[in-house]
Amino acid sequence: YKEMIKLDRAILYLYGGRGYYMAPKLEKFKDPLPVPKFIRPVGTKNGIPYYELEMTEFYQNLHSDMPDTRVWGYENSYPGPTIEAYKGQPIYVRWINRLPEKHFLPIDKTIHGAKDNPEVRTVVHLHGLNVRPDSDGFPDDWFTPGKSALYYYPNKQQAATLWYHDHAVGITRLNVYAGLVGLYLIRDEREERLNLPSGEYEIPLIIQDKDFNDDGSLSYPAPNNNGVEPSIVPGFFGNYALVNGKVWPYLVVKPRKYRFRILNGSNSRSYKLRFSGEAGRILPAWYQIGTDGGFLERPVKLDSLSLQPAERADVIVDFTGLENQTFTLINEEIPPFGPPLPEIMQFRVSGTPVKDNSSLPLILNRIKPLPVKKAKQRNIEIVVGQDELGRFMFMLENKKWTDPVTIKTKLGNVEVWNIINTAAAAHPIHVHLVQFQILNRQPFDVQEYTATGTLKFIGPPVLPDENEKGWKDTVRAEPGHVTRIIARFGDFTGIYPFHCHILEHEDHEMMRPFEVFKHKSGGKDKKDSEEIH
Ligand code: C2O
Ligand code: CU
Numbered sequence: 005y006k007e008m009i010k011l012d013r014a015i016l017y018l019y020g021g022r023g024y025y026m027a028p029k030l031e032k033f034k035d036p037l038p039v040p041k042f043i044r045p046v047g048t049k050n051g052i053p054y055y056e057l058e059m060t061e062f063y064q065n066l067h068s069d070m071p072d073t074r075v076w077g078y079e080n081s082y083p084g085p086t087i088e089a090y091k092g093q094p095i096y097v098r099w100i101n102r103l104p105e106k107h108f109l110p111i112d113k114t115i116h117g118a119k120d121n122p123e124v125r126t127v128v129h130l131h132g133l134n135v136r137p138d139s140d141g142f143p144d145d146w147f148t149p150g151k152s153a154l155y156y157y158p159n160k161q162q163a164a165t166l167w168y169h170d171h172a173v174g175i176t177r178l179n180v181y182a183g184l185v186g187l188y189l190i191r192d193e194r195e196e197r198l199n200l201p202s203g204e205y206e207i208p209l210i211i212q213d214k215d216f217n218d219d220g221s222l223s224y225p226a227p228n229n230n231g232v233e234p235s236i237v238p239g240f241f242g243n244y245a246l247v248n249g250k251v252w253p254y255l256v257v258k259p260r261k262y263r264f265r266i267l268n269g270s271n272s273r274s275y276k277l278r279f280s281g282e283a284g285r286i287l288p289a290w291y292q293i294g295t296d297g298g299f300l301e302r303p304v305k306l307d308s309l310s311l312q313p314a315e316r317a318d319v320i321v322d323f324t325g326l327e328n329q330t331f332t333l334i335n336e337e338i339p340p341f342g343p344p345l346p347e348i349m350q351f352r353v354s355g356t357p358v359k360d361n362s363s364l365p366l367i368l369n370r371i372k373p374l375p376v377k378k379a380k381q382r383n384i385e386i387v388v389g390q391d392e393l394g395r396f397m398f399m400l401e402n403k404k405w406t407d408p409v410t411i412k413t414k415l416g417n418v419e420v421w422n423i424i425n426t427a428a429a430a431h432p433i434h435v436h437l438v439q440f441q442i443l444n445r446q447p448f449d450v451q452e453y454t455a456t457g458t459l460k461f462i463g464p465p466v467l468p469d470e471n472e473k474g475w476k477d478t479v480r481a482e483p484g485h486v487t488r489i490i491a492r493f494g495d496f497t498g499i500y501p502f503h504c505h506i507l508e509h510e511d512h513e514m515m516r517p518f519e520v521f522k523h524k525s526g527g528k529d530k531k532d533s534e535e536i537h
């Protein structure tokens with residue numbers, strides 16, 4: 005194996021100031037797509053389903069031409085098992101850290117949270133769930149090997165594609181990169197009535213990019229703090245696409261409709277996905293039916309699909325009539341630096357026609373626009389700043405994670421957040437606790453704003469894309485645009501994070517707390533009847 009890759013160095017790429025990285029060559033579309041298993045509860049607690057998920061270190065094969073790779077996962081699986089929840093049925097999950105004391109990826113001790121804290125620390129966030137703060141996986145609520153945390157998930161929201169992942173302060177990028185990620189599906193009656201493809205025809209596609217050393221081990225750039233700029237890792241863009249933990253897999257499909265739950269679980273990379281096939285032949289039709297937080301009102305026919313880190317798309321792909329053809333899911337997004345990743349996975353349609361009783365309904369959901377007129381307006385800037393060591397960093401509110409909370413809202417308030425991106429690239433902004441709606445994006449004069457603080461718009465507001473007109477928890481904040489989102493801060497009080505979901509940015513302080521507080525005149529917050537412990 006080593007000889008093979010020595011002879012066949014595929015790609016040379018420069019990681020900003022960090023030297024050359026040589027990627028071993030691996031054959032594409034060689035391994036079948038794995039599908040994460042569903043996990044069952046181990047029992048009940050206070051009459052509620054009770055799950056246990058252990059985080060462990062183990063070796064897993066990520067490509068059949070490569071030795072097994074050391075990864076981290078939940079229940080000895082990377083990605084972790086899928087948790088299937090039902091609206092109205094709360095569950096308990098005990099998250100157990102059984103990881104070793106040492107991290108196998110390079111830790112940057114100079115960033116916040118990494119200096120004096122134990123090397124291995126984890127906390128699990130259920131991304132997209134409306135949950136009390138003590139079960140949200142607050143970045144500073146991490147726990148060390150041998151310890152665990154019991155979380156209560158109320159599951160009061162509609163059917164949606166959520167995911168769980170590590171969120172420990174200063175080290176999220178490494179823990180997620182090591183493999184701490186999994187899907188969490190909420191189902192409801194409405195979904196059942198829709199008669200969508202289900203069972204073996206409903207498949208998650210968790211897309212992540214990674215790099216490998218010659219021995220098959222995971223490679224992540226080491227921090228370079230000897231004065232060479234830029235000395236932090238500004239983002240990670242790998243040479244390999246993994247779907248559900250396999251490098252460039254293939255999936256044999258029947259000529260019928262499939263439902264895919266696509267998650268961009270990458271550290272930094274955004275994707276613009278498209279199908280490609282033999283020249284001149286028809287491509288499978290595909291439709292987006294759901295966003296981060298639930299179903300769209302009606303299916304949106306897709307040409308390409310753009311996904312920033314942490315965004316999900318619930319899609320129907322129709323392979324009907326495409327017997328014996330092969331399609332590649334390609335990626336047209338070019339990253340700001342590092343290698344492009346032009347191919348993701350392959351679909352091979354089998355030869356025998358089948359009966360397909362599933363449907364693609366015309367109406368999927370009813371989404372009531374939140375009341376803009378009653379909303380409080382709040383401006384939140386994305387700026388480029390510097391840390392104590394003079395290294396560049398992206399910041400929200402021109403503040404760091406540890407600076408005091410400034411965003412405070414009353415329980416039940418509706419707010420419009422005007423995300424003013426003065427930086428040169430898009431940032432996926434994620435808000436905990438809520439599902440929001442995207443109002444619009446409007447270009448402004450960045451120079452003018454930076455010099456005088458006044459917003460001079462240089463174009464009209466642009467409505468969100470058709471497939472963004474649903475419940476979202478992560479939004480693409482375009483450079484030089486004010487991105488307007490609207491949310492109701494209901495259900496729970498306390499302090500929650502919002503942050504950029506480029507994990508290298510999140511870990512380097514592009515994360516801020518916000519607080520939801522109780523109404524002064526004694527209104528009670530809707531506590532769940534079931535307490536933790
Ligand atoms: Cu998916 Cu605060 O994260
Ligand atoms: Cu989240």
Ligand code: CU
Binds near residue numbers: 431504
């Ligand atoms: Cu960012």
